Every structure is written in C-alpha cells, then in structure tokens.
Amino acid sequence: MLPEHADVVIVGGGSCGCVLAARLSDDPARTVLLLEEGAAFGSPSAVPREIRDVATLPVGPESPWVTHYPGRLTAAVDATVTRGRVLGGSGAVNGAYFVRARPEDFRHWPAAWSYAEVLPSFREIENDIDFTGELHGESGPIPVGRVARERMHPVSRAFTDAADTAGFVPVADLNAPGPEGVGPVPLNVRGGVRTSPLLAHLLPVLHRPNLTVGGGTRVDRIVVSNGRAVGVEITGADGPRRISSGRVIVSAGAVQSPRLLMLSGIGPVGELRRLGIEPVLDLPGVGHGYSDHPEALIPYRFRPEVPAHSVLLEVALHTENLELRPYTTAFGSVIPGSGVADPVLGVVLTRPRSRGRIVFDERDPAAAPLLDYRYLTDPADREALDEGVRLAADLLAGMDDVVEAGSVEVGRSRLGTSLHLSGTCRMGDDDRAVVDEWCGVRGIEGLNIVDTSVFPRVPSRGPHATAVMLAHRVALLGDAL
C-alpha cells in the first residue's frame, strides 16, 4: 500500500535510485518512497536467476526486465537501445564492469566534483577485494574484484600479451589514476553474482518502516506549484493517483528523466508548445547535447579449441581516447535472442565530441522517444574510431593462439553503442545546464535529478561506478539538498 505523502519521493529504482533510497532512509525521521515502473522484489531470494547471474545479460528482445528504444546512431545506422526497467534498473542487467571515471573527466564537472572531492565517495561505495590503501575502500557495499591472469579466458590472456608486445603499459588497477594501458577490468561481482546497488544497497534495508518501495508504479508527471515540486502523479495497480512530497528526486535514467520533465512542462519552451504541452519552465537543455560511447564491433572466430566463458569482459586496453574490449564470449551466448553469433572485439571511442538529442513524437509525446545519437558527426570522432579499428586489427593479428586464421573481418565491423547514455539533463551553470552542481533543477525548488542524465559528458570509462558515486555523494546532503 503506497502512502499519501512521503518526505522524499524517488522516481526510478535503478542504480542511483537504489543508492538514494538506502542512504536517505538511514535517518529514521525521514520517510522515503521509491517508485519503480518495472517489477520489484522483496528479498534477495526473490531476485530472478538471470538478474543475479553475471553469465547472463538479460537484455534480449524477449526480456521482461528492459525497455527497448529506437535509436539512430548515424544517418545510415539504426540501433535498438536498451535500458533496465526493473528494480535495480540498468545496473541490474548490465555487464558488471565497475570502473571509475578518470581524474581528467571531472575537469568538465563543477568544482564541487573535483577528483579530490569525489574520491572519498568512490572509496565508501566499494569493498575492493584486490587493493587497499588510500585509493580504495574495504567496507563499502559493492564488492569490486578482477579476474586473476591464471583464471582468465585464453582470449583475455592473448589480448594482454599482444598489447604488451605492442608496447602498451600493463596496469594492475584500472581504478587508480595513472598511465593508460592494458589490465584486468574491475567487476562488481561476488561468487558469480552481479552485485549491483539493488542487492548491495537496497534489499538489505527493505525492512525499514520509513522506506516504502512501490514496484509496477509509473510516475506520469511531477506536480509543480508556485515554483516548487510538491508531489507526483502515478499510475499503479490501483490506477492513477497523486502522492504529495516534500521533495521529488528523479532517478528515472538518461532517457526517462528528461522525458518526465518534458511531460511535466519543463524543457525547451518551443518544443513543449509544438508537442502540445503547457510550459511550466523553459529549460532549453532538457534532452539536448547528450553523449555516449560509439563502439565498433569487429567480428572474428575463435579457434575450435577455445572454450566458452562466463564473464563477458575481463581485460581492457586504454589509450588517450580509446578503449579496446576483447569480449570473451559471443553476445549471442550471454544475451538470449541477440542473434550475434561471432565473438567480437569492441573498439570504443571514450572521449567523443559528437552530441545527440532525444526526439519526442509530435503525435504522442508520451510514446517512446527516438534517440538521435549523431555519432561521428565530428570528423575527429570518425578518424579516431577508424584508427582504433586499425589498432584492434593489428592486435588481433598477434593473437593467433586463439583467433582462427583469416577470420578477422574488419570490413564487416559494425557501429554500435556501449549504452552509456549521459548528459541528457546536464549539470552546470550555463544556459543549457538543467541542474545545478548539487543536482537541483534550476528554477524549481524541491526537485532534483540524480542519475547519469546529469553527467556533464559521458565519462571516459563505463558510467556505472560514477553513477553510484554520484548518488552516494548527493545523499550525504540529506535535508540540505
């Protein structure tokens, strides 16, 4: 039974929503209501096997745990873009690669988010199994570990050796600042279980009387009165209703957070009018100028004796603007129904310049929007990605222990996305910024956005660890939000 009122309503029980709900309900005097559109679970044992098991990515066409959006990567390449829609969100279904943003990434953030300021939160969220010392936490909820070389898949070892031979620096800890190079990826996995904020933060505190989680509950609109967010309109099992609150925190993810703002009349005023939505506040940056990582996938075949494996990615190579990912398994084996039969080597552009926008349907603004990535519109991006593909082909040529002779098909590489969407409601103090440095929506009291939408730009690594850090740090503000 959902309450009529909560001190804080959190919209979206994904990676950030789970962290916020757990931390804000640490104070028994504060009532917290977490609303999640997808299914919810009342205990760890109720979480389905495919969400726990890191050997599966339950994001295929039949998955009940995700939403698929239409995406246009370039004028010539379309894609289906997946986001989690389940308690735990995208973090509950992701690749479990838990790597921090680099110190230089935070130069694009407001000063309150310098690397020195965020490091304590990166430490507090983790329990690093391999490293201790001033860079690492030992008692946080998220276990972070790396696969030891002797347990690695032959592809991971062969790739590391090829990168070594090509002169790249070995890096034991990719979560430490320092030179770029090749090394084992940090994973939020314990005993084969994808240990996301759902399992690590939220489920252990579900018994709290001041915390309510409403699964199967969609927030349709934020209610704003006299410049202040005062509640939400929802559709749940009992139909539509309104819940009042002292504060609304939107953590609906990088697609749905800007969409919910738009449906609530907060966004570019011309666009709102065109969509037939009564404007509440003109914020031109909503849904505009986002970034994500373009990823070229080079198909090849394993030699017949190479075994199948369970952790999709064990090592990565970083250069100034690229990440090379030797996936250990064909996507078709871990993503039911994905249809990708060959193994691939991923070439990721980590600091893209091109920016995308979310396009709403003029006939039905409540329908799934189109994600218009505009990848590679900046010629420098295309050049850098092409260079990355050449580097990858060279490395694959040195991996003949595992790669079947003649099977690397650079010409059949296809452009994809790493699903690291960021910056659809970005943080800052310029005209296009949507939230201030503490994630408050500019121009509206009592309303925050806390998820990867607010990243000023996509970090040069996977965003998950940085998203968890963001939510952890914002929650420290508590009533001062």
Ligand SMILES: Cc1cc2nc3c(=O)[nH]c(=O)nc-3n(C[C@H](O)[C@H](O)[C@H](O)COP(=O)(O)OP(=O)(O)OC[C@H]3O[C@@H](n4cnc5c(N)ncnc54)[C@H](O)[C@@H]3O)c2cc1C
């Ligand atoms: C398949 C996949 C693999 C990935 N792999 C990696 C990886 O290995 N490493 C990495 O760093 N990053 C990875 N990512 C990205 C990373 O998981 C996400 O960036 C991160 O989890 C986003 O967290 P979030 O809190 O911003 O949003 P989400 O976790 O997406 O949470 C948003 C939640 O809000 C809910 N919601 C939306 N609208 C409403 C509404 N109106 N009412 C109520 N609820 C609503 C959604 O159902 C969802 O549960 C991956 C992403 C995907 C999709």
